[in-house]
Amino acid sequence: MQWNRHSPLMLVIAATAAFCAVAAAPCTVLAQSLQILPAEISLTSPEASDQVVVLLQSADGSLRDVTRSARFTLSDPGLASISATGRIEPLRDGRLQLTAEADGLSVQATVVVSGTAAPTPVSFRHDILPLLTRAGCNSGGCHGKAAGQNGFKLSVFGYDAAADHAAIVSEGRGRRIFPAAPEHSLFLRKATASMPHGGGLKMPAGGRWHRLFLRWMHEGMLLDPETADPVAELLVEPPAVSMTARESRQLRVIARLTDGTLRPVTAEAEYQSNQDAIATVDREGLTTTTDVPGEAAILVRYAGHVAVCRITRPRESGEFNRPPERNFIDKLVWDKLQQLRITPAPPIEDAAFLRRASLDITGTLPTAEQARSFLTDPSPEKRRLLVDQLLRSPAYADFWAQRWADLLQVDKDTVAPEGTVAMTRWIHTQFRRNIPFDEFARSVLTVQGSTFSESPAAFHQVQDTPEKLARSVSQLFLGVRIECAQCHHHPFERWDQQDYFAFAGAFTGIERKPDPRGGIRIVSRTPTPLKHPRTGLDVPPAPLGGTAFAIQPGSDIRRQLADWATAPENPWFARTLANRLWAHYFGRGLVEPIDDLRATNPASNEPLLQALAQHLIEVKYDIHAFTRTLLDSQAWQLSSTLNESNQLDEQNASRALWKPLPAEVLLDAVSHVTEIPEVFNGWPIGYRAIQIWDNKLPSPFMEVFGRPQRQTVCACERGSEPSIAQALHLMNSPGTMQKIQHGRGRAARLANSNSSHEQILDELYLTALSRFPSPEERTLMLSALQQSPDRRAAIEDIIWVLLNSREFVFCR
Secondary structure, eight states: OOOOTTSHHHHHHHHHHHHHHHHTOOOOOOSSEEEEEOSEEEEOSTTOOEEOEEEEEOTTSOEEEOGGGOEEEESOTTTEEEOTTSEEEEOSSEEEEEEEEETTEEEEEEEEEOSSSSOOOOOIIIIIHHHHHHTTTTSTTTTTSTTOBTTBOOOGGGOOHHHHHHHHHTHHHHTTOOTTSGGGOHHHHHHTTSSOOTTOOSSOTTSHHHHHHHHHHHTTOOOOOOOOOSEEEEEEESSEEEOOTTOEEEOEEEEEETTSOEEEOTTTOEEEESOTTTEEEOTTOEEEEOSOOEEEEEEEEETTEEEEEEEEEOOSSOOOOOOOOSSHHHHHHHHHHHHHTOOOOOBOOHHHHHHHHHHHHHSOOOOHHHHHHHHHOOOTTHHHHHHHHHHHSHHHHHHHHHHHHHHTTOOHHHHHHHHHHHHHHHHHHHHHTTOOHHHHHHHHHHOOEETTSSSSTHHHHHSOSHHHHHHHHHHHHSOOOOGGGGTSOOTTSSOOHHHHHHHHGGGTTEEEEEOTTSSEEEEEOOOOOEEOTTTOOEEOOOOTTSOOOOOOTTOOTHHHHHHHHHSTTOSSHHHHHHHHHHHHHHSSOSSSSTTOOBTTBOOTTHHHHHHHHHHHHHTTTOHHHHHHHHHHSTTTTBOOOOOTTTTTOOSSOSSOOOEEOOHHHHHHHHHHHHTOOOOOTTSOTTOOGGGOOOTTOOOHHHHHTTOOOOOSSOGGGSOOSOOHHHHHHHHHOHHHHHHHHOTTSHHHHHHTSOOOHHHHHHHHHHHHHSSOOOHHHHHHHHHHHHHOSOHHHHHHHHHHHHHTSHHHHEEO
């Protein structure tokens, strides 16, 4: 038998190899071959198109995209045309062969053109609106704005087809459409930039989109009846791929319709990368990696549907020596690093462990005595014992009560000082008693009573409408941002207005009454369905993606909501908490932003996030137990040391990230080192910043360093980016200098003591950095102490240097 590269059998082999490469399934392929996707192309309308992808498989089995360098020829150029980038378009009905040549090889695909002579009528809902979305015409920055743009308003992302049709065809006395000569319509003349248009060129004159709009106009500019969504699923090829540095790969997008047919929509889809530092994507779906190893997700969006292509960018070379494993976290982290060929940093020393654990768990620096004791303790169990001790300390509840008061928006201006104190005390009690987090969340969701009582009732005063409660609860406890769905279909998710108002309906049974003792009383009553803003129909209350709640007169369906939210099978609750805690202790979430969990924003290590969520369920949401597991892992105990392979990695826990100290923690640390407590207006001397419930207490220091205003439930409200203002404040602010130079401060005490210079240095370094000075530091600082005629001034200078060091301002 003679092997012909163009034979049907060889085409089947090539297509099979391409499928296996995409699906990452084992497959036997030729040592070297050229592959084309798809092997058979079907163009079913005059304006159809498809994206051809040509792949070269090397002898080692790797695939390289050569679409942009391939040469394309058609057996009958009168039936179709193809661009240099592989975009094929129909001309007239018929059957032809497409040949692609690259690297001395060639491969063929069959092209079938139909529907050009008697095309199916254009659908305004399913053909025109997706193009307006792709062109950006109905985006929030253009005609989709609340007030429209220059008198022309479209619904955001085309969620209201009837209103959009009326705006195009009828508004302005029909000035946008010229039925007698559609090609001269104002609508098309602006889109093709044949007359001035603020949005610029949206469709080339004579191009596919232009021809489609013209055909719709010639067919009568009809609005087709509202029917079920014809798109069952959006598919992207490849769904996952491993790429080398600076490599490009063309994506191909297909809409699978409800009747089973496949519709190529590569040219009509929108693309977005969630990690531009690792992989970028252009408007045509061409994805290009950078020099940074890691994983990126390419979001693909079309007609309200979304799909994701996961890009893995391993290092080109490198040996991976698997470190020891202390628990399941290490196994899953090492698995990912091995896949990416990234060598993790070495473990941290005791001093770094002490400082990191103390700051991460309690927001508090250890004393010099505690540091000395820990560093000289020979016990192999001292790290585990330290974590247990920190979790039981009063500072743990202080620190985490403040963190969750930020997220729950315990704002003095909104809930009054009495309510702020009461709710802060309640949160503090939950963390002091280590109440399981599912019970914590249940209490927030179902609370009744006065906002002045020690309870989370004030949360329902801040979130004073069903819609606000739905948005906040969804983001806070489920990691789902549904606010976009209030007005239109969520651009990155499956949620629409029906989902939004069904979920918000679960909070319509909350009544807020004045409390005779002051404050507001939260009372439960029978909920009432909200109305769909577009259809006007009642939307039965329901959980996200679930069936409607059973409503009984006088019942509080928030209890059903709490049961659903905290159930082990809930797809978001445990994952959201696991991701929040991981982000706190590791400096970056497995999903970023940490409260935006969705299919189109996958975790950097999906098996790890799933395992962490399952572990949370297994320990019954015991935060202490979960924290011990995190901090006992070898992954958390890695140092921040850079090596050739991990220096660009920030998402895979290959090293510890430098985390800036939160505003309150840093202020307490400065007071700790100088031995001069901060004086808070109206508060007794000795209170620390992490103990202050008043989020509006004037403090220039905390404002500069990013204290949140508690206006949203988003963790992003807390400032975390270093700035010049922060550096200047720490170096030059009168408050900092007064603490350093205070007559009863540490510098004055040490200067007047009998301590030797070496002892003074040890105390300063142990206090500020939880370690002894290095030999180089000791030599330099001893020289400063010995040569200075003013011992106290020299000590003050050393303290100033330590407070302004990167090691002090960051946790690493």
